[in-house]
Amino acid sequence: MFYLTPQERKFIAIVIIIFIAGASVQLSLHRDIAPVRWFKSVRQFKIKINIARAEQFQMLPGVGARLAARIVDYRQQHGPFKSLEELQDVDGLTTKRFLHIKELIEL
Amino acid sequence: MNKTHRPCFWLFLVLAMGIMVGHFFPVDLRSWLIAASVMMVYFLFVPKIWPLYAALFCLGAALIHVAHPLGVDFLEGWREQLRASLYHYLDDHEAGSMSAIVLGDRGHIPKEINMVFRHTGTGHILVIAGLHMAMLTAMIFFCLKMIGIPRFWQVWGSILLLLIFAIMTGGSIPVMRAVFMASVVLAAYAVENESDPLNSLSLAGLILLLMDAQNLFDTGFQLSFAAVAAIVTLCKPIEESLSFLPKWLASMLAVSTAAWIGITPLQLWHFGTITPVALVANLFIVPLLDLTVALGLSLALAGLGLPTMAWALAGCLKAVFNLMIIITYWFSLVPFGYIQLRS
Numbered sequence: 001m002f003y004l005t006p007q008e009r010k011f012i013a014i015v016i017i018i019f020i021a022g023a024s025v026q027l028s029l030h031r032d033i034a035p036v037r038w039f040k041s042v043r044q045f046k047i048k049i050n051i052a053r054a055e056q057f058q059m060l061p062g063v064g065a066r067l068a069a070r071i072v073d074y075r076q077q078h079g080p081f082k083s084l085e086e087l088q089d090v091d092g093l094t095t096k097r098f099l100h101i102k103e104l105i106e107l
Numbered sequence: 108m109n110k111t112h113r114p115c116f117w118l119f120l121v122l123a124m125g126i127m128v129g130h131f132f133p134v135d136l137r138s139w140l141i142a143a144s145v146m147m148v149y150f151l152f153v154p155k156i157w158p159l160y161a162a163l164f165c166l167g168a169a170l171i172h173v174a175h176p177l178g179v180d181f182l183e184g185w186r187e188q189l190r191a192s193l194y195h196y197l198d199d200h201e202a203g204s205m206s207a208i209v210l211g212d213r214g215h216i217p218k219e220i221n222m223v224f225r226h227t228g229t230g231h232i233l234v235i236a237g238l239h240m241a242m243l244t245a246m247i248f249f250c251l252k253m254i255g256i257p258r259f260w261q262v263w264g265s266i267l268l269l270l271i272f273a274i275m276t277g278g279s280i281p282v283m284r285a286v287f288m289a290s291v292v293l294a295a296y297a298v299e300n301e302s303d304p305l306n307s308l309s310l311a312g313l314i315l316l317l318m319d320a321q322n323l324f325d326t327g328f329q330l331s332f333a334a335v336a337a338i339v340t341l342c343k344p345i346e347e348s349l350s351f352l353p354k355w356l357a358s359m360l361a362v363s364t365a366a367w368i369g370i371t372p373l374q375l376w377h378f379g380t381i382t383p384v385a386l387v388a389n390l391f392i393v394p395l396l397d398l399t400v401a402l403g404l405s406l407a408l409a410g411l412g413l414p415t416m417a418w419a420l421a422g423c424l425k426a427v428f429n430l431m432i433i434i435t436y437w438f439s440l441v442p443f444g445y446i447q448l449r450s
Contacts, residue, residue: 007252008253018423021419021423022424023422025422025423025425025426026419039433045222045432045436055442056440058226058447059225059439060222065447104218
């Protein structure tokens with residue numbers, strides 16, 4: 001009565017697997033469980049300005065090798081940054097550039 | 108030099124050289140175009156293939172010049188609906204990136220995601236290019252096959268849908284290059300002939316250069332063609348030299364290494380950077396990209412009329428996409444993975 005070709009059977013199996021897997025993810029995302037908490041924390045991708053290496057600063061748009069080295073030098077000389085705005089004291093990091101990278105950094 | 112017949116390759120070389128000379132010296136470009144056209148006679152010596160290439164060439168040129176502006180306006184509404192469907196089922200961060208990966212809309216990629224992909228030399232993930240189009244071709248072909256239409260119509264239906272998709276996504280150079288290459292491969296399959304990848308690539312290059320000679324100096328054009336040309340020519344020798352590894356691993360490493368060799372000189376020239384980490388990062392990220400593209404396209408379409416399925420697809424996509432960006436982020440932390448040689 002319901003004859004299905006192997007290809008159609010495979011297709012239906014894939015759809016069922018996707019549905020079960022997808023529904024499981026969607027339902028678990030609304031629960032406060034450890035993997036979900038870890039997942040939400042890890043995907044922030046912000047550069048921690050008090051521990052980042054020079055090459056990590058280079059990930060920021062408009063920050064080249066020289067400016068990254070100056071940021072690290074400043075941190076070594078003056079100690080950890082107390083606020084994000086303090087970054088503007090680094091020679092070469094203008095207010096315009098700071099505003100451009102502000103949302104990509106954290107203390 | 109092997110004996111493979113590559114008319115488009117030689118035509119492409121002549122045309123590219125003509126454009127280069129015309130760019131740096133005050134030589135009339137038209138004379139070079141005429142010289143290149145003379146080589147079209149070469150086609151006449153391959154009677155079985157040349158009508159096919161000529162047809163694709165005319166179709167491509169006509170679509171770019173005539174249908175492209177009208178098509179973009181007409182398809183903009185569809186694109187908007189597909190984008191709305193992505194934003195409805197995903198959060199803003201995910202939808203912004205998926206909109207770039209699936210619909211070519213790069214305006215809403217979150218800054219931090221752009222940052223980690225750029226830093227790991229995997230920025231190509233966020234631009235619709237060959238990998239994305241290969242997945243789309245496979246999906247379209249599979250669906251048409253499922254419907255059970257004859258092979259001839261499967262092929263031409265796939266080519267038509269690919270071209271519609273390319274125009275809908277803005278017809279950028281990497282997309283058009285991938286579409287023309289896929290079209291040649293599919294058309295060759297329709298007439299039961301094998302296509303030469305270098306020749307197909309050159310045909311795509313020819314069409315894009317005749318469309319606008321200045322494309323030759325476009326960074327996207329150079330990166331896209333250099334990567335594919337390197338994969339086509341270097342992949343096999345590299346794979347043979349890695350024969351001590353399992354075949355699947357050797358093959359993946361060969362593709363990643365060949366593409367890296369192809370784009371690194373250009374990357375150095377244009378951006379002053381080298382990304383050694385891309386060699387390994389691509390091994391992990393590319394397979395996830397295939398899944399991401401398939402799920403993203405399915406979600407965008409299912410969102411138009413199958414809400415329950417779209418909700419489930421969004422769950423799978425969230426898992427795969429976020430895994431991909433977390434892995435990319437980890438690679439971005441590898442010391443000396445990204446080396447900037449000049450600002």
